[in-house]
Each structure stands twice: as C-alpha cells, then as structure tokens.
Amino acid sequence: EVQLVESGGGLVQPGRSLRLSCAASGFTFDDYAMHWVRQAPGKGLEWVSGISWNSGSIGYADSVKGRFTISRDNAKNSLYLQMNSLRAEDTALYYCAKDRAYGDYEAPHFDYWGQGTLVTVSS
C-alpha cells in the first residue's frame, strides 16, 4: 500500500524558514518523480515544486522560485521542501504527491497524495 506522510508544518513568523518532509513507502521511491502541491484555506490546488527520480530535473512555481528548495533522499525514501523567507500568502496545507508515470518528470500528474501538513505564516 502506497503511503505518503508529511511532517514539519506549523506556525511560523513572516520571513522565517520551515522544512517539510515526506516519508514514502509502499512503492519503489527512486522510480518516480515527486511533487509538492499546496492548498490555501478554502481555496484550490496549486502545484509548488517537483523533482525527478534522480534529482536531475527540478521545477518551481513562480510564486516560490528563489525562496523554496525541493530535494529528495532516495536512500531514505524521503522528499523535502525547504521554505525560506515565508510570507503570509504561503499559508496552506502542503501535500506531497507521487507522479503517476514511471520514470517521467515532464508530464506531472499525481496518483497518490499524503494527508498534508499545515503551514501557517503569521506574526
């Protein structure tokens, strides 16, 4: 059974940093690209960042480029999101999501999602 478990969310002041983690199990982690998708309270879905199976390809939404860094550790079956210079508009539930397509990064769509970790940016 595929499981994605996010952690690391919380309340943080504007301008500070936070690191999210996603622990994956139930599939061969290093065969798939992985992504972060967020959802502000009461709003829709927004893709944040994605990383290919070998970390060779990485992408970011314009809204987080230069502030967020995605990474993965295939030996630990883990995905990370380092979030710096946080803003109020980054407040959201952050989901870790597995790409459906084996070995593909260029056409991201998501067949498994975690339950999310809530990030609240407020003074």
Added chain:
Amino acid sequence: VIWMTQSPSLLSASTGDRVTISCRMSQGISSYLAWYQQKPGKAPELLIYAASTLQSGVPSRFSGSGSGTDFTLTISCLQSEDFATYYCQQYYSFPPGFGQGTKVEIK
C-alpha cells in the same frame, strides 16, 4: 502559462442525475489532462488521466472526454459519495496547473 477555465464553479444535483463539468484551456494540450475528486478534509484523488483513461479502482460511472482545448468530466448516475469538489489539471507544460474547482452539492 496555460490558462484554465473550469465550469461551473457550483453544481446542484440530485442522486441519479447525469452531470458534466467542463474544463477549457487557453491553448491546445493534446490529451494531457487529469481529473481529481476532493472531499472535505481529505486529499485529492485521481479519477482520470490522459483525458479519458480511468484510474484503477475508479467506478465506471466516471468518464472523461476531449482533446486540444475542451474537456469534459461526466458522472453518469450521481451517487451520494460523489458529492465533492472536482478539479481538472493540465500536465502538457510547466507549470502544471489546476482548474478553479467545481463543487457538486446536493440539490
């Protein structure tokens, strides 16, 4: 950036109804479109990918159609468990984008 217009934003329907949700793109995306269902307090679930391919385990009352710029999600006979919010998502080009969502509520 590809702009997406999903409609309607709210759909009131009854159990047993046939419902359709539309998703229109600002440019052609071939068949690089997915549909998700999200229930309150839960993560989204993939229903359809490649515009019309049903994800494993998804009931056959769900179907998708379209290519290029115009796409449709159809629920042939609405069940009580189908009342939820639905999102389309294009994955033709980066950044992958989601529609604004369609909430299907009980009439």
